[in-house]
Amino acid sequence: MKAVIISAYGKADQLYLADIDVPKVAEDEVLVAVEATSINPIDWKARQGMLQPVYNWSFPVVLGWDLAGTIVQVGPAVKKFKVGDDVFARPDNYKDGKKGTYAEYAVVKEDKLALKPANLSFEEAAGIPxxxxxxxxxxxxxxxxxxxxxxxxxxxxxxxxxxxxxxxxxxxxxxxxxxxxxxxxxxxxxxxxxxxxxxxxxxxxxxxxxxxxxxxxxxxxxxxxxxxxxxxxxxxxxxxxxxxxxxxxxxxxxxx
Ligand SMILES: NC(=O)c1ccc[n+]([C@@H]2O[C@H](COP(=O)([O-])OP(=O)(O)OC[C@H]3O[C@@H](n4cnc5c(N)ncnc54)[C@H](OP(=O)(O)O)[C@@H]3O)[C@@H](O)[C@H]2O)c1
Structure with missing residues (x-):
């Protein structure tokens, strides 16, 4: 899949488009085809390396903490959501730093998901979580x-x-x-x-x-x-x- 990654900490010119593996779905997770994400201050703080005391990531890193999109795969333990549901979420922080939302696909635990209200666009929903x-x-x-x-x-x-x-x-x-x-x-x-x-x-x-x-x-x-x-x-x-x-x-x- 395509994702926007960083391979070093620094300014915005460290962000670039790359092909990386689609993340694997755990039992209690879904895979979301991301339609929209958003940018919060944590994105630039993380990009500049200010969160190194908190996150011990190895590069490449995929940033992004918000998503809205459509479920394309569900883990076997997922009960409340199904393929085709439009959802929005603030996914968990993953220790490897490779499952951010600046990507075509992102995994989300079932308990972090909500159905996207039909009257919100994907862009509007991705600005909320x-x-x-x-x-x-x-x-x-x-x-x-x-x-x-x-x-x-x-x-x-x-x-x-x-x-x-x-x-x-x-x-x-x-x-x-x-x-x-x-x-x-x-x-x-x-x-x-x-x-x-x-x-x-x-x-x-x-x-x-x-x-x-x-x-x-x-x-x-x-x-x-x-x-x-x-x-x-x-x-x-x-x-x-x-x-x-x-x-x-x-x-x-x-x-x-
Ligand atoms: N976004 C998150 O989910 C989140 C989560 C945890 C922590 N934080 C932290 O919380 C802070 C704010 O985040 P944010 O996402 O809300 O930022 P933001 O959307 O960039 O908003 C910043 C706002 O601060 C206002 N501002 C700047 N200086 C000000 C001042 N001296 N007095 C009053 N208003 C001032 C500006 O308002 P005007 O346009 O009216 O001047 C601007 O709209 C950041 O430090 C961020 O790291 C954010």
Missing amino acids: LAGLTAYQVIKDQLKIRAGEKVLIQGGAGGVGSFAVQLAKYFGAYVATTASPQNEVFLKEIGADEVIDYHTTKITDVLHDYDAVFDTVNEIDAGISILKPNGRLVTIAGNPSEKQKSGSQSGEKQTK
Whole structure:
């Protein structure tokens, strides 16, 4: 099959088209003919070698964490899906680094698959899994956003941020978000109550006593500063210092 691979870490010119073997399907996996994939920040971070402490891959490596496509083969233990189903998924990370989604075919475990809604194109569906799941895990499971809470999503116009704004609103929160001015209309359409232009306004000047902050832009200290005592902050963009994690800057605040 054709796949876009890298044979060394580096810039985008390390990506090239190659012929590689179609991955073998395990008992609990399906093989998907990939119609669309998407690009997330993890793709360029991995390409540049920033994930070497996490993934011990040998080259060539196939990147890509999202797919939408059609099932062409099912393993014998697969129960809920069949050949011909249109699906979308964020496949598992495979240790060999050769089963990414920049390829004509990719394997996915049954428990990581969902049927693609008929009203979504393959391209639209492939934009959802990684960013959508990240936002869902943070808003629902980690921050545990409840109705009536005040929540700030830093970077609301991004892939993760735009799902987070919608989910926080769905759970009944008052949602503030930071963005460039050209994204204000879009963010209000998807549920933001307040959009702050981060180019001209500091959140610390306009927000206070927030219950929760979801940081997607690595501005942890600013986020902590607007929390009320016992407020919660989760970051997916930075590494909180011990001081930030302990909440010693501001009493009881919790940072993950
Ligand atoms: N994508 C994922 O599934 C995922 C998973 C785990 C971790 N992460 C990490 O989370 C971060 C965001 O990922 P993403 O996929 O959402 O990125 P993205 O789609 O590239 O979005 C980045 C957004 O950040 C906004 N931005 C940049 N600087 C900002 C600032 N100072 N204040 C407020 N907004 C700012 C920009 O908004 P404007 O256009 O409005 O300026 C841009 O739309 C990355 O560090 C990524 O590695 C992502």
